Amino acid sequence: MDRYAKGRLFGLLARGAAALVVAVMVLVVAVTIYRGGRVFLTDPVIAFTPPGSRYMLEGDGGFLHAVLGSLFIVVPATVVSAVLAVSTAIYLQSDYSSERFSDLVNMFLNVLWGTPPIVYGVFVLTIIIAIGARTSLFFGIIAIAIFQYPIMTRYTDEALRSAPETVKEATYGLGGTRFEAALMTFRAALPGIIAGIIMGFARGIGDAATVLFTTGRSTNMPGGLFEGATTLPVLIFDQAMSFNAEVRSHAYAASFVLIVAVLALIIVSKLLAGRYARYAPGGRHS
Amino acid sequence: MTDAALTTDNLAVTYTGNRNVEALKGVSIEFPANQLTAIIGPSGCGKSTLLKSLNRLHEIQSNVEISGDVLLGEQSVYDTDEPVPELRRRIGYVPQTPTALPVSIYENVAYGLKIHGDYDSRAELDEQVEHYLRKVNLWSEVEDRLDAPGAELSTGQIQRLCLARSLAVEPEVLLCDEVTSALDPVSAETVEETLESLKDEYTIIMVTHSMDQAKRLADEVVFLYLGDCIETNDTRSFFENPQHERTAEFVSGHTVVGDDDDDESEPTATATTVEAGR
């Protein structure tokens, strides 16, 4: 085979690989939308009906408890995590920290970023055991917040990095303090940061492994901060394993709700990031 | 006047991005064989575009439209069955930024030879590598560390390494894009010396924004302005007896500065005129 044929073959392979990945993605989304949409749209009330007393066994009622559980866990977790993540990222990017210390923190952040979510779940579980508490909504919030922290820090860090250095310098030039300079940079990077926080929210709402052991997988409506709860992904996981066909079909409906929510969040985040890139001087995608 | 090694025939290049930009508006130039031709002109006048379109390197960018033709000797560069890589082998290119490939010094030079299989034995390859490194006056500086990464050399050395890499496949024409502009004055001088020593053997087409460099090195000068070729002449007549008013302005506007190191400032000033002209 001559070198040109080799090149053509390789080009075909690359194209084929990309086509395969796209095809798989279309398949996964289509199956979820089709199967789940069929269940959900014929009987949309199941997403707004509290579960019956024997929901996991017989599928009486709906899965409002998981929808609310997801919201009650992921929204506060995102707020907590965003505050921490933004602070960390500002600290790393601003003039507060020495370069060596920043490198060190970045290294640990990278490692946390690559840590499997189940580890965070088990970690929070050890805390629950150590203080003799019970699994509850509260610990779900903690677990998801820890899980989101490295993700959001990374996005925020990237957004701050692409904010122009001149913003900071201009503030110093006017006699600003470090905090005021950091605030200016923060403002310049705000759309990117918000896009990152939304991405973190989307990841948090889709993750099951962290809440599997920390919220108690309750089948009742969430009753309070220290009561058991569940989230949509955990519910889908439990439903999929059910022996009852009715409950299994609810898994598709719940997936439909989940995938629509996640896709909507991604689209909003992408739009924000795209807008940001257009207006930022030297934005990457301009 | 010697035979033309490379000829452009009404070559026009348009960038079709958000708005169309005509970078070259149909130029016809003859580049004589075994001479060094310098392409000069203010920034943004299409020098690099012209250079890259000579061996179809602009094709790695999307949204570029091209018309007209380039002739390598008698052969068309655009209207041909010959694979583009074969053409590029015959018309070599050295980029503006000194760029070492992510391999050793030795492999940088051997890269083209290995791709084209231009050797019979390892010994011959060694010999070739040494030959071309000597040709660019780099051998004595690197002979004891041929296995070191190419990027560990200084920028000036890397630029000579690039020259050696390009020469190793024995191109008929060598295109150099402002090869000294990223270098400090001392390294620039060594690279110039190397070019000087090569120009009798090869057809070199060099883009430069330094009038003085053109004067020192070039046999022929091509003056581009706003995508048009204003004047082509041998270096001496070009500078001493410009045929065209624009050339005269450009040449005199620059010679006032005189110093080699200041060549950044003057073209920038001219570029403002270019903007206004649009």
Next chain:
Amino acid sequence: MAGSTESSSHRLDRRLLIERLSSRWLQGAGYFAIALFALIVLALLYQSLPLLSEYSLVQALTSSNWDPAQNQFGFLPAIVGTIYVTALTMAMGTPIAILAAIYIAEYAEGRAKTLVSSFIDVLAAIPSVIFGLVALIVVVPVVGDYLAPAVGSSATGLGIFTVSLVMAIVVTPFMISLSVESLEALPDELRESSLGVGATKWETIRSVLLRAAGPGIFSAVLLGFGRVFGATIVPAMLIGGQTHLPSSPFATGQTLPTLIVNDFGELMSLPLTQSALIFVGLMLVVVVWLFNFTAMFVRRRLQRRWQY
């Protein structure tokens, strides 16, 4: 006049106070990442001690007898299962991911490029539980009815191979976007230099671009590895959950994370089981973190060797 000076000095005091307070807070946030890291290791280690004081580490890691009710804690089946799944997944996913990344970074243009890369971004954000669910109706029947019988293995479709196939789908988009990033960060001069001596596009990619982007692609693959290694939901849904040494790729089995999921629950009331499952968490952390640190080290070495 005097009044205005006073108020401006007052304002300066306030600004400096804010500066000091914010500095404390931000510094605290900076230390948070390190503190979290340390806390995770210490907590997991502490809760693993009951198990480690009863059984030797070597014994626990090499015994294949897992029966928490009888106080038998052999992790070998889960370790073998994890290695099996990770190896198969990476074997299927890595070539596809690198090829697709090359397509996006080097071949695709204009709208095709935007389209494919946004599809891949979406794919990367789909919750893994959805992959598990879709796999239950799409992949499991195919593997159980056609693929496994074709190689002479009888299976329900749940098992190591199914998990690996689905995990390959889960990690590929992630590896693709990181690889595309490192390919696109390369300067065009590298492409021009290689093409300029008459190399074809494929030769340029193979000998120049893949090397120059090598450190980045290498970490993409290793991060993908970490994802597969610690994946929980997809394996728990698809592996069949039987703690034995898998006999073939189509056999059921257990990975370290699924061990936690499947034995979590009633068995958690036994203190030793609890400790054993937390020890699994510790193993996951140690391996993933060791890999991460090695990756950083190797990456730096590669960057030195393959610089451009």
